[in-house]
Amino acid sequence: MSAATATTDHTKLLRWALMADAVVTGGNGLVYLVFAAPVSDLLGPEAGLLRGIGAFLLVYGLAVGLLSTRRPISPAAAKAVIALNLVWSLGSVAAVVAGALSFTTIGAVWAVAQAVVVAGFAAIQVAGLRMS
Numbered sequence: 001m002s003a004a005t006a007t008t009d010h011t012k013l014l015r016w017a018l019m020a021d022a023v024v025t026g027g028n029g030l031v032y033l034v035f036a037a038p039v040s041d042l043l044g045p046e047a048g049l050l051r052g053i054g055a056f057l058l059v060y061g062l063a064v065g066l067l068s069t070r071r072p073i074s075p076a077a078a079k080a081v082i083a084l085n086l087v088w089s090l091g092s093v094a095a096v097v098a099g100a101l102s103f104t105t106i107g108a109v110w111a112v113a114q115a116v117v118v119a120g121f122a123a124i125q126v127a128g129l130r131m132s
Contacts, residue, residue, distance in 0.1 A: 011073055014128025018068035018081065021121040026061025028114070029054045043107030060084075078129050085122035089115040 032039055032054030036047040043050075067077050092115035095101050096108045103111060 011128070011132040014073055014078060014125060014132050015068050017121055017124040017128050018064055018073070018078070021081070021085070021118075021125070022061045022065030022068060024061075024117065024121075025057050025064065029057025029059075029061055033058060042104065043110055044103040045101040045107065049101070073132065075129060075132075078125060082122045082125050082129070085118045085125070089119040089122070092118075 032050045034054075036050040036054065040047040040050055045053075064081055067073060067081065070077075092111045096103060096111050101107075101111075
């Protein structure tokens with residue numbers, strides 16, 4: 001086995017977790033950005049806020065996707081993604097609990113569900129980082 005193959009094997013889970021995170025996050029951002037008005041009607045937060053969140057998520061998703069292609073993946077950058085994912089998850093749940101964004105029932109369920117998914121990405125990224 002070559003050194004390149006060994007490195008790839010050790011970072012495979014981390015790369016996969018980062019790329020999956022990037023695709024889901026970027027896709028979510030694109031939907032918020034392009035379809036802000038109907039998503040606002042469905043979820044509750046104002047369309048302008050959803051456009052801002054969408055733009056952020058699209059850029060963040062692109063950055064995470066780019067990170068997943070680096071050889072080697074920067075441990076500090078991976079830790080930053082993990083930290084931001086955890087902050088996003090906690091913030092999403094806190095927003096629902098506090099009633100901060102006028103969520104509809106569907107919006108509250110969506111916010112908590114996506115928080116669980118993002119926290120799951122963070123957990124898999126931690127495992128991948130430990131393996132790499």
